[in-house]
Amino acid sequence: MGSYWGKRTPGDEGAGDQVVVRIFAHALAEFMSNDKSAVVSRGRTVRRNAVGSAVRHGSLAVRVVVLAVALDLALVSQAQSQMPLALPDPPAVDGPAIATDARLAGDDKQTRLVIDISHKIDMRAFALADPYRGVIEIPQVDFRLPPDTGEHGRGIIKAFRYGLVMSGQSRIVLDLTGPVRVTKAFVLDPVDGQPARMVLDLIAVDRETFLRAAAIDNHLPRPAERGPAHFDREEHTTDSRPVVVLDPGHGGIDPGTRAPSGELEKDLVLEFASMLRAKLEATGKYRVMMTRTDDTFVELSERVRFARQQQAQLLISIHCDALARGEGEAEGATVYTLSDKATDAETQRLADAENRADIIAGVDLAAEPDEIADILIDLAQRETKTFSAHFARNVVKEMRTAARLHKRPQRSAGFRVLKAPDVPSVLIELGYVSNARDLKQLVSESWRSRTGDAIVHAVHTYFTTRLAGGGSGARAQ
Numbered sequence: 001m002g003s004y005w006g007k008r009t010p011g012d013e014g015a016g017d018q019v020v021v022r023i024f025a026h027a028l029a030e031f032m033s034n035d036k037s038a039v040v041s042r043g044r045t046v047r048r049n050a051v052g053s054a055v056r057h058g059s060l061a062v063r064v065v066v067l068a069v070a071l072d073l074a075l076v077s078q079a080q081s082q083m084p085l086a087l088p089d090p091p092a093v094d095g096p097a098i099a100t101d102a103r104l105a106g107d108d109k110q111t112r113l114v115i116d117i118s119h120k121i122d123m124r125a126f127a128l129a130d131p132y133r134g135v136i137e138i139p140q141v142d143f144r145l146p147p148d149t150g151e152h153g154r155g156i157i158k159a160f161r162y163g164l165v166m167s168g169q170s171r172i173v174l175d176l177t178g179p180v181r182v183t184k185a186f187v188l189d190p191v192d193g194q195p196a197r198m199v200l201d202l203i204a205v206d207r208e209t210f211l212r213a214a215a216i217d218n219h220l221p222r223p224a225e226r227g228p229a230h231f232d233r234e235e236h237t238t239d240s241r242p243v244v245v246l247d248p249g250h251g252g253i254d255p256g257t258r259a260p261s262g263e264l265e266k267d268l269v270l271e272f273a274s275m276l277r278a279k280l281e282a283t284g285k286y287r288v289m290m291t292r293t294d295d296t297f298v299e300l301s302e303r304v305r306f307a308r309q310q311q312a313q314l315l316i317s318i319h320c321d322a323l324a325r326g327e328g329e330a331e332g333a334t335v336y337t338l339s340d341k342a343t344d345a346e347t348q349r350l351a352d353a354e355n356r357a358d359i360i361a362g363v364d365l366a367a368e369p370d371e372i373a374d375i376l377i378d379l380a381q382r383e384t385k386t387f388s389a390h391f392a393r394n395v396v397k398e399m400r401t402a403a404r405l406h407k408r409p410q411r412s413a414g415f416r417v418l419k420a421p422d423v424p425s426v427l428i429e430l431g432y433v434s435n436a437r438d439l440k441q442l443v444s445e446s447w448r449s450r451t452g453d454a455i456v457h458a459v460h461t462y463f464t465t466r467l468a469g470g471g472s473g474a475r476a477q
């Protein structure tokens, strides 16, 4: 390594070799334990139940392999300064750590990321494939980094982004040039006037090595049963008013599209949805809930699950679109419903972009079995589609009076957030932040209010005609 990393600050060096033995002992002890939870050794997690059982019942060969893995864990941990057996917990510090600077060093074989933080925190890092990304899980951090931080990469790291993923938890996601192995992920205490530092080392490996390591690193805890933290299924159980779920797109680490002048989709749609919520609630006819009410990242599947849990009778997802320079000009609002086949190429492009939200935040649900897919064939789905289309037509009709619409204002594609089989769902792209006229409207109080009123009218019409039709709706009660 030597001067490999270029400028070194005192303390970037790891702990000494004697530590290896201690960590090895620790890792081994963890492996031999009968507890069913996972062994976490900063950046590498191994399912203990399977391995532990193999050790208890297995052959000498299995024990040797486990010893080797434990030694491997110990070596990986060599330079990590947080010693589980040796050091007391760091003193409690009030408030989230503040990140103030970030540096990259290295080349396309080895790359190091160092982030200065106000005090020591726990960190956990792992790599994901397709696309190749590195993920650092940390407690909530207040990122006060220079504005262009993460936009330009170095070595293996093409770029990185960071932000809150839920209350109390932040994440850093690195876009990588190829498969890597996380060789070090540790946090250094402040020393000699230097702030505390998070250090992540990556080395380039071939895909096969990566996949083998990934099989050992059981990287991601399933967020499955966690609902958006700020919502409970609450007191309204006797309230028979229909539930309308508003879904402001993106949030937290995923900003969505960005206007040339800097406005972020995640902020624009949250403001719009909050305004729409107030208008709907003011009618007294609906219970309105939101998938997020602050700048928090919520997975697409989580949004769908939330609407279903709340037994919503309508889900309205709010977004803004953007065209890149050179993709031509487009303007006006569009209302989308779900379909297997996109209406046209532009619609497919948009659905792909919106569905990327989870990849952007480091969670790739494409790799997960899709529980929703299994029930898509349900009869309810067909009814739901009919209701969704009906509502989409209402929205287009009402919005014509209030807003400029896209030249083909009602379209469909495979938006993941619209996939609840039993909740009629539409996605409204309010306009193009890449279009100056649209953007002017999107930030205009009066335009937003007019458009909100139009959507409220569409909701009224939808529920009135649905009730008049005498059906029980898309939901099999």
Ligand code: ZN
Pocket: 249, 250, 256, 257, 265, 319, 320, 354
């Ligand atoms: Zn969006």
